[in-house]
Amino acid sequence: MRAEAVIDLAALRGNIRALRARTGSAAVMSVVKADAYGHGMVPCARAAVEAGSGWLGTATPEEALGLRAAGITAEQARVLCWLWTPAGPWRQAVAADIDISVSGEWALRHVLDAVRAVGRPARVHLKADTGLGRNGAQPHDWPALVAAARAAEAEGLLTVAGVWSHFACADEPGHPANASQLAGFRTALAVAEAAGLRPEVRHLANSPAALLMPEAHFDLVRAGLAQYGLSPVPEIAGPEEFGLRPVMTFQAALAQVKRVPAGHGVSYGHSYVTAGETTLALVPVGYADGVPRHASGTGPLWIGGKWRTVAGRVAMDQFVVDLGGDRAEVGDLAVLFGPGDRGEPTAEDWARATGTISYEIVTRIGARVPRRYVGGDGGTGVAEGAGG
Structure with missing residues (x-):
């Protein structure tokens, strides 16, 4: 997907x-x-x-x-x-x-x-x-x-x-x-x-x-x-301290990986310009999918076992990540947020990065993002769109 x-x-x-x-x-x-x-x-x-x-x-x-x-x-x-x-x-x-x-x-x-x-x-x-x-x-x-x-x-x-x-x-x-x-x-x-x-x-x-x-x-x-599984009082305690576990993981497959030279502009307005020769990865979700535009330059995600940050502006359907000297392949997984078990960002991390609350981060994930149910499917397996 x-x-x-x-x-x-x-x-x-x-x-x-x-x-x-x-x-x-x-x-x-x-x-x-x-x-x-x-x-x-x-x-x-x-x-x-x-x-x-x-x-x-x-x-x-x-x-x-x-x-x-x-x-x-x-x-x-x-x-x-x-x-x-x-x-x-x-x-x-x-x-x-x-x-x-x-x-x-x-x-x-x-x-x-x-x-x-x-x-x-x-x-x-x-x-x-x-x-x-x-x-x-x-x-x-x-x-x-x-x-x-x-x-x-x-x-x-x-x-x-x-x-x-x-x-x-x-x-x-x-x-x-x-x-x-x-x-x-x-x-x-x-x-x-x-x-x-x-x-x-x-x-x-x-x-x-x-x-x-x-x-x-x-x-x-x-x-x-x-x-x-999200804490309504994150400044007091995280979900694990209440015995809770985040339920949603939001992820996407990389749609493009390429080398670019130093001084290359990234996304609309060129608010981000590469400092040196580097690898750019394209993540095929954007604000039409619920990724906050406020995440431009700040949104965290997990690619290849490392914490990354959105490079440049979030567009309607996609955004770019600068991988530096690291390699990746088209189809590799980019995890925007999840429970945090692997070191990946959580919805609370996205809330802090974009100046909002975790309620908004999960609720805004758009209807064109399929929901896949695991752990007992609640009567369904994969629900196209906003979930069953």
């Missing part, structure tokens, strides 16, 4: 088991939004269920419905979807037994309209805005939302299956917002309980809180980045 992202499902299952060991009685939701952070939604969801995750988390309704269409039933895993607009699709979600996040009375009205049209009750999770400022009901709107949901529940139109919120600064231990949000969430829970709600799950913790804030675990933690 020109390039591929190798997805180690055994590592993913191991990561989930490691997270479950840290969260005690709290269940683990495997967050598979954004094509499982670029790893392939359906294969990763199946592997997560195999590892004991009874919950799957998605952002968009299309993602949630895609899991059901792939054959993942409500008996295997509850699916929560949290990013809704008035367009829905509300009826399809209710019919597919998707748990629907509700952040305001407008959304609750859409859910109830769908319930009446479909003829079956819905499962909703009421979301409180405890300080992140995105979705969720503000404290002054929360009692009315809770009351409306409780009234609908009393009519048999829905079940309030969850009450939840989301941290803003859990990746910064000791940040005052963490204590404030935890207190705000406890207050929101008290309001819900006083109104007569008895949710199945209360959930607040994301990956960093799952790893560092046991007081925030409640009944369920939502594992996103951590289940893919």
Whole structure:
């Protein structure tokens, strides 16, 4: 293949088991939004269920419905979807037994309209805005939302299956917002309980809180980045210190190797010029494949047992590496990032080199990069494009 992202499902299952060991009685939701952070939604969801995750988390309704269409039933895993607009699709979600996040009375009205049209009750999770400022009901709107949901529940139109919120600064231990949000969430829970709600799950913790804030675990933690073997708090500890292993390896076959003289410009703009006679290798992936253009002159990779650096600008489909006096052959493997076992860069190394976070590095790997699944294929072998 020109390039591929190798997805180690055994590592993913191991990561989930490691997270479950840290969260005690709290269940683990495997967050598979954004094509499982670029790893392939359906294969990763199946592997997560195999590892004991009874919950799957998605952002968009299309993602949630895609899991059901792939054959993942409500008996295997509850699916929560949290990013809704008035367009829905509300009826399809209710019919597919998707748990629907509700952040305001407008959304609750859409859910109830769908319930009446479909003829079956819905499962909703009421979301409180405890300080992140995105979705969720503000404290002054929360009692009315809770009351409306409780009234609908009393009519048999829905079940309030969850009450939840989301941290803003859990990746910064000791940040005052963490204590404030935890207190705000406890207050929101008290309001819900006083109104007569008895949710199945209360959930607040994301990956960093799952790893560092046991007081925030409640009944369920939502594992996103951590289940893919990357540390959400790299300045505190790497994945190995949490018992995690990176799941994705991104690699490509060299498309050209040639000798060039000193003073030879490389790639657009000639931001890199060879200092002496040297060997250039062409790596056939670029920003259309998810390689950040910011990696120009800085992106690390592994060729021939050595750490290399992108020479010149990253183009749409390719970039160049200066191998110096070393030899290589067309077809030799260039590893952009992986677990780091062989000395190759990791996604965190790419994040540091390009001034971003590892979440973005793995999530942006493009649809034209095939995913190849190893370690138990999650129901598939090779998925063309962005994964199953």
